[in-house]
Amino acid sequence: LHSGLSIGEKYAEGRKIHRKEVQLVVGARSAGFAPFENLGMILIDEEHETSSKQEEMPRYHARDVAIYRARRHSCPVVLGSATPSLETFARAAKGVYELLELPERVSRQGLPxxxxxxxxxxxxxxxxxxxxxxxxxxxxxxxxxxxxxxxxxxRRGYSTFVMCRGCGYVIRCPHCDISLTYHRAGERMKCHYCGHEEPLAPRCPSCGSEHIRFFGTGTQKVEEExxxxxxxxxxxxxxxxxxxxxxxxxxxxxxxxxxxxxxxxxxxxxxxxxxxxxxxxxxxxxxxxxxxxxxxxxxxxxxxxxxxxxxxxxxxxxxxxxxxxxxxxxxxxxxxxxxxxxxxxxxxxxxxxKAHGYPPYYYLTLITVAHQEAPAAAKTAEKIAAYMRKQLSNEAVVLGPVASPIARLHDRYRYQCMIKYKREPNVTAALKAVIDRYQADAAHGGAAITVDTNPYMMM
The missing domain is CATH 3.40.50.300 (P-loop containing nucleotide triphosphate hydrolases)
Incomplete structure (x- = not known):
């Protein structure tokens, strides 16, 4: 089970599981939802991988899904990694998880x-x-x-950004606050966030200079070298x-x-x-x-x-x-x-x-507000931050709002609030109220709100 399968292939694999024709499912994070009725074990290899967390709706972490399902089916979960995430290893150190170690390679070879x-x-x-x-x-x-x-x-591509040495202008994506990456094949400039493409300009769009230079190194450039x-x-x-x-x-x-x-x-x-x-x-x-x-x-x-x-x-x-x-x-x-x-x-x-109040000592929730107009995004984010401060105890910390590190994506300006907390019984209800309040606005061209608990992408 993985995203590379066609709809027909996914359907066929799902039918096999329903009919109890298979005993083992191998796949990416979505395989955690395989419709088994009699689960005996769940194995997550490379559990530390950030790709285990889905960044689009519905947002979920494959590890959390596995642990939830294992509780329902009373079966063990094995989280495997040579470099466990700090959250996982901290739980193992506290005895919440059982720690099993493999101190040597399977081949008994020494480390390089x-x-x-x-x-x-x-x-x-x-x-x-x-x-x-x-x-x-x-x-x-x-x-x-x-x-x-x-x-x-x-880094993929030929160079990470293209700059005019005459005036310092960096060629950027017209839809996102990010520089375009030069790809040698086809002499194209590409945005690695929204997919925008355009041909490489022979002259600087700002001052008309011909002194366009490539900065940074991508895989294409390394291959050439x-x-x-x-x-x-x-x-x-x-x-x-x-x-x-x-x-x-x-x-x-x-x-x-x-x-x-x-x-x-x-x-x-x-x-x-x-x-x-x-x-x-x-x-x-x-x-x-x-x-x-x-x-x-x-x-x-x-x-x-x-x-x-x-x-x-x-x-x-x-x-x-x-x-x-x-x-x-x-x-x-x-x-x-x-x-x-x-x-x-x-x-x-x-x-x-511990010194800076980050996981695994604190839980984090990231609220992102996106709007086609920057002032509207900032105003909505300020209202949400003020509401969350009222709803939560003095123990919780509400940071922001601030402009996202990549302030504009897909022609929408983005502002963020970060909530740090340990034990906040009211946090789920407060976040649900925020989503309910602004979801209707988003449908009519208003601010779009995303709430990400335990975020892995801060950009």
Missing amino acids: SVHVVDMREELRSGNRSMFSRRLLDGLRQRLERGEQAVLFLN LTRLLPKARVIRMDVDTTGRKGAHEELLSRFAAKEADILLGTQMIAKGLDFPNVTLVGVLAADTMLHLPDFRAAEKTFQLLTQVSGRAGRHELPGEVVIQTYTPDHYSIELAARHDYRAFYRQEMMLR
Whole structure:
């Protein structure tokens, strides 16, 4: 069960379950709703994954659905992860969940050696390439030995934004407050939020200058640079652009498994779950990508991603090596991921979460107001914040309203309020009253309200 199935295929699979023709369902988060009448166990692999939380209506977390269903059916839930979410591990530490540990790899192989490269030093020593000397030497060695490598970069496209060097104008999406990403294929500019596309302008739309330059690095640009530096290397690129058509994902991985390529270059989709015996080198090109986002989970997501992607190297007989390129090598999430030390990261991060009042010490609810006019969105958000302050106790904290980090999406301006609380019996009723009050307005072109409990996306 997953979203890639056609409606007919989904119906056929659902019928099989109803008729009791199957005993096991495998799938993405929606598989948690499989219509079994006699559930015996629910397994959630990579339970820490943010994709377990659905960000559109209906908003739900696959883990919460699993735990609710398991209570109804009196069956166990197994939450599996090499890097559990802080909320899950805190519950295990308190004895709410039972902790079961696998301290060794299944193959008994040791964990790969990890080298953190300070890209500031590389720049000072005259290396202006996107590859550090250690990583490039490692790639050359693998090519000579007939081994394979995985390169991870959490950005698709050719460059992250396009700017005029004459006047500083950055080409942005006309519908969202976000810069357009340049894609080399077809010379297109794309918005990764609303899907807007336009051809690359030869001149600056603001001042008419021809000095248009590309900034930042995407997977397409890395692929081009790889073929220039290592012309004999066969590269497979995996990102949203190359895996769009049905079956493309499996086809690319099968080709890599069959050793039709030396380097697998990709985004988050290659960070976990892959098991190739011949992969002995993993390179992380920009470990800081998520570290500086306005998100209290930024350090946790960075640690998880680096640990998961490091685990792709040396999984069988051949020893593995990992090279992490970063501009902040002394950040605790990067240092501890290099040491494979989850418990030290957990202790450090829990101290910070407690000091700032974030989960798992507090519950969070994010209220977002969207309107075609910014003043209307701000006014409605202020009314909602004032109402929530009246309804909740002094223990609860209502923050905002403030403009969202991405202030406009799909031609709608967005304002947010954040509620932090521990025990608030009235919070559900108050939130329901807010939704009931404004849902009718939204139908007539008024403000649209979304309420997200325990949000994973703050943008």
